Amino acid sequence: MTEQNSQIRIKDIASRANVSIGTVDRVLHNRGEVSEKTRRKVLKIIKELNYHPNILASTLASKKTVLFATLFPQPPSPEGYWNKPLKGVVMRIAELQQYGVATQNFTFSQTDAADFEKQANAVLDVNPDGVVLAPFYIRESRRLVGMLIERKIPFIFIDSELKNAGQLSYVGQDSFQSGLLSGKLLGTITPAGGAIWVIHFAKEMDNQNHLIQRELGFYEWFRQNQPERAVRTLEIPNTDCCDWEKTIDAEFLNQEPGGIFVTNSKVFLMAEYLQKNNISGVRLIGHDLLEKNRNFLESNHVDFLICQRPEEQGYSAINKLFQYVILKKQVEKENYTPIDIVTKENVNYYKDFN
Amino acid sequence: MTEQNSQIRIKDIASRANVSIGTVDRVLHNRGEVSEKTRRKVLKIIKELNYHPNILASTLASKKTVLFATLFPQPPSPEGYWNKPLKGVVMRIAELQQYGVATQNFTFSQTDAADFEKQANAVLDVNPDGVVLAPFYIRESRRLVGMLIERKIPFIFIDSELKNAGQLSYVGQDSFQSGLLSGKLLGTITPAGGAIWVIHFAKEMDNQNHLIQRELGFYEWFRQNQPERAVRTLEIPNTDCCDWEKTIDAEFLNQEPGGIFVTNSKVFLMAEYLQKNNISGVRLIGHDLLEKNRNFLESNHVDFLICQRPEEQGYSAINKLFQYVILKKQVEKENYTPIDIVTKENVNYYKDFN
DNA sequence: CTGAAAGCGCTTACAG
DNA sequence: CTGAAAGCGCTTACAG
Numbered sequence: 001m002t003e004q005n006s007q008i009r010i011k012d013i014a015s016r017a018n019v020s021i022g023t024v025d026r027v028l029h030n031r032g033e034v035s036e037k038t039r040r041k042v043l044k045i046i047k048e049l050n051y052h053p054n055i056l057a058s059t060l061a062s063k064k065t066v067l068f069a070t071l072f073p074q075p076p077s078p079e080g081y082w083n084k085p086l087k088g089v090v091m092r093i094a095e096l097q098q099y100g101v102a103t104q105n106f107t108f109s110q111t112d113a114a115d116f117e118k119q120a121n122a123v124l125d126v127n128p129d130g131v132v133l134a135p136f137y138i139r140e141s142r143r144l145v146g147m148l149i150e151r152k153i154p155f156i157f158i159d160s161e162l163k164n165a166g167q168l169s170y171v172g173q174d175s176f177q178s179g180l181l182s183g184k185l186l187g188t189i190t191p192a193g194g195a196i197w198v199i200h201f202a203k204e205m206d207n208q209n210h211l212i213q214r215e216l217g218f219y220e221w222f223r224q225n226q227p228e229r230a231v232r233t234l235e236i237p238n239t240d241c242c243d244w245e246k247t248i249d250a251e252f253l254n255q256e257p258g259g260i261f262v263t264n265s266k267v268f269l270m271a272e273y274l275q276k277n278n279i280s281g282v283r284l285i286g287h288d289l290l291e292k293n294r295n296f297l298e299s300n301h302v303d304f305l306i307c308q309r310p311e312e313q314g315y316s317a318i319n320k321l322f323q324y325v326i327l328k329k330q331v332e333k334e335n336y337t338p339i340d341i342v343t344k345e346n347v348n349y350y351k352d353f354n
Numbered sequence: 355m356t357e358q359n360s361q362i363r364i365k366d367i368a369s370r371a372n373v374s375i376g377t378v379d380r381v382l383h384n385r386g387e388v389s390e391k392t393r394r395k396v397l398k399i400i401k402e403l404n405y406h407p408n409i410l411a412s413t414l415a416s417k418k419t420v421l422f423a424t425l426f427p428q429p430p431s432p433e434g435y436w437n438k439p440l441k442g443v444v445m446r447i448a449e450l451q452q453y454g455v456a457t458q459n460f461t462f463s464q465t466d467a468a469d470f471e472k473q474a475n476a477v478l479d480v481n482p483d484g485v486v487l488a489p490f491y492i493r494e495s496r497r498l499v500g501m502l503i504e505r506k507i508p509f510i511f512i513d514s515e516l517k518n519a520g521q522l523s524y525v526g527q528d529s530f531q532s533g534l535l536s537g538k539l540l541g542t543i544t545p546a547g548g549a550i551w552v553i554h555f556a557k558e559m560d561n562q563n564h565l566i567q568r569e570l571g572f573y574e575w576f577r578q579n580q581p582e583r584a585v586r587t588l589e590i591p592n593t594d595c596c597d598w599e600k601t602i603d604a605e606f607l608n609q610e611p612g613g614i615f616v617t618n619s620k621v622f623l624m625a626e627y628l629q630k631n632n633i634s635g636v637r638l639i640g641h642d643l644l645e646k647n648r649n650f651l652e653s654n655h656v657d658f659l660i661c662q663r664p665e666e667q668g669y670s671a672i673n674k675l676f677q678y679v680i681l682k683k684q685v686e687k688e689n690y691t692p693i694d695i696v697t698k699e700n701v702n703y704y705k706d707f708n
Numbered sequence: 709c710t711g712a713a714a715g716c717g718c719t720t721a722c723a724g
Numbered sequence: 725c726t727g728a729a730a731g732c733g734c735t736t737a738c739a740g
Contacts, residue, residue, distance in 0.1 A: 009717055020727045025719070033725055056410040056452050057717035060732050064719095098410050174703060181699035188543050188657075221699070303542075336703050341695035345535035345575070349528060349690050363733055374711045379735070387709055411733035414716050418735095 008051045016049075017042045028053070055099075055327060065100040068093075068321050069128035070314075071119060071144075072158075073136055074107035079291055081265055081310060082107070082134075085158060088314025089132070096322055103318070104128070111203075113137040120144040124151075130321035131155040132314075135162050154324060156317045160209060168324060171317045171335045173308045175210045178339045179217020182285055185304050185341065186218075186259045187226050190283045194258015195230040196222070197251075201266035203237050211263045214287075218261060239269060248273060259283035268292035271301040289342060289350065297344050307340040307350065362405045370403075371396045382407070409453075409681060419454040422447075422675050423482035424668075425473060425498075426512075427490055428461035433645055435619055435664060436461070436488075439512060442668025443486070450676055457672070458482070465557075467491040474498040478505075484675035485509040486668075489516050508678060510671045514563060522678060525671045525689045527662045529564045532693045533571020536639060539658050539695065540572075540613045541580050544637045548612015549584040550576070551605075555620035557591050565617045568641075572615060593623060602627060613637035622646035625655040643696060643704065651698050661694040661704065 014021045075082040109115040135141035154168040161170040267286020285304040296302040323329045368375045429436040463469040489495035508522040515524040621640020639658040650656040677683045
């Protein structure tokens with residue numbers, strides 16, 4: 001360990017400018033009450049010396065706590081997808097605790113837009129210094145965003161975004177590109193001549209822009225690379241009872257597919273179906289590393305899972321608020337998450353954090 | 355912004371124990387000069403109150419700089435692989451600058467073990483508080499490690515490791531598992547009946563444990579899943595001139611393969627070969643996202659690249675030293691990097707940092 | 709063995 | 725409009 005070498009302090013600036021450190025602080029933070037002349041002089045010296053404030057000293061002295069709020073869909077179970085971004089949020093907040101950063105996390109029902117409104121109000125009520133939200137219900141999200149802008153509270157979209165809505169940043173996937181990749185994988189591993197099915201296990205396709213984009217990208221790959229391949233889409237809105245299996249039964253009677261792409265994390269439903277009906281030789285790919293999906297990957301019922309590092313998304317979103325609100329740095333506006341391919345062979349090494 | 359809520363300070367401990375903060379500090383840092391009785395009393399209160407020191411205040415007051423050293427192979431060009439871990443190192447160091455953390459980075463020749471020794475001595479000469487090293491030359495690395503242990507300097511292996519050599523941690527890949535994955539990918543996309551080649555473009559296979567492990571994993575996948583497939587290995591030690599192409603020419607005359615696995619980043623050599631000789635229909639996979647490899651991915655000459663997030667490895671290694679040396683936290687001993695599959699379709703979203 | 713004081717670089721009232 | 729002082733939680737000599 002050696003002595004720390006010279007760092008520019010506000011004291012240095014003050015002495016060069018023949019003012020007190022209080023005055024330097026005033027121009028540093030645009031707190032006014034400084035004559036234009038001294039302001040200029042101080043600013044000039046700050047630039048010359050390439051001054052950067054010491055964040056440690058600053059947060060230590062200020063004794064401020066900044067509060068970030070998150071607003072995510074409520075996961076239906078402890079295994080649910082939306083637990084993962086939250087895990088990343090909690091992780092980054094723990095690291096930033098010394099900086100006086102805290103969060104309040106809100107969740108809303110995935111089936112009740114009114115609940116979103118209610119939770120959005122709760123977010124506003126805690127008067128956060130920054131917000132991370134999943135704009136699940138478009139209209140209601142726009143309303144919340146309007147209020148945030150009005151109050152000058154920076155916000156970041158996660159998972160999906162409203163374009164040009166005044167967000168500080170977006171953290172999430174590019175679903176079309178992800179669909180292209182799924183197309184390549186399934187197209188490549190499905191023997192020539194085998195038909196391809198795309199299955200949406202989703203209630204309201206209106207609010208599921210991701211799934212639509214994935215489907216579009218998927219079809220696009222085949223258009224470009226295997227135009228002769230038969231590709232079709234099935235929509236299964238309700239999987240609560242077992243009627244949906246009859247629909248599939250009928251389809252299978254008609255023609256057995258060579259490969260199936262499930263556009264979301266419910267690929268395990270299809271894997272269970274194939275297993276139950278003793279169907280082999282059908283290639284299957286889907287999304288997200290849920291526990292069930294992992295098991296089917298390991299038992300060879302699912303060939304590939306496309307993943308998007310949800311924990312990292314949460315971590316990154318909070319980190320961006322931190323960079324912007326505390327460190328006063330600029331942040332990237334669009335942050336597309338890597339599109340990861342997970343297989344039986346690499347699943348044990350697939351993790352978000354090191 | 356709201357007032358920060360109560361945190362336990364050493365002042366609180368001091369008042370409860372009826373001692374001064376100086377005394378608390380002495381027991382906190384085992385600086386001795388405290389009677390056993392008061393030591394016990396203070397320790398008890400620290401535990402009761404679940405005290406955690408404020409790192410910001412601590413580093414601010416201490417004015418210490420800690421120095422980490424890195425010792426990596428010298429990249430042969432600015433595109434070379436080893437620039438990437440270094441990039442991660444530089445990135446994390448920049449973030450930690452406020453904590454008074456700095457690095458000195460040393461590199462050694464990949465063809466001259468004596469140079470390693472020389473650089474190792476240079477590392478010792480700067481008397482670092484922690485070291486990250488790639489144990490490229492095994493014997494010479496052992497010698498360095500011995501000195502580090504003697505001086506009680508913690509060190510982390512990156513990229514490959516010596517087992518049980520007293521390291522604080524290892525950050526790197528599991529090459530066998532990575533080979534398994536390569537086997538699966540190539541086995542799945544190569545039409546039945548096509549022969550598979552494994553190509554090592556490497557000078558001294560002795561120092562290339564990674565390549566051997568990848569090859570073993572690769573063969574293992576075929577043993578388990580496609581035992582009927584013809585798989586063989588070619589070693590091309592020297593690619594500086596064009597003799598190596600003649601070797602390949604001869605092999606092609608013998609039998610055209612269905613798929614080729616290049617065990618390292620030199621897969622672009624094979625892609626160039628196929629392109630130059632107008633050979634199509636041969637599946638090709640390899641390692642690492644060099645610029646050339648990226649281009650061949652995009653031009654469809656390379657089907658998959660297996661990647662290991664080298665920047666993240668450098669970042670993570672420095673971060674682990676930081677956690678251990680500054681934050682006094684425990685760190686994981688084995689840290690296997692994710693094994694990433696990169697294709698034309700996801701390459702633009704593949705990055706190490708968000 | 710123990711305590712009181714000065715200082716790290718910054719922020720925050722307060723006095724003028 | 726400006727400066728001087730106290731304080732953030734901790735560390736570091738120094739005095740006793």
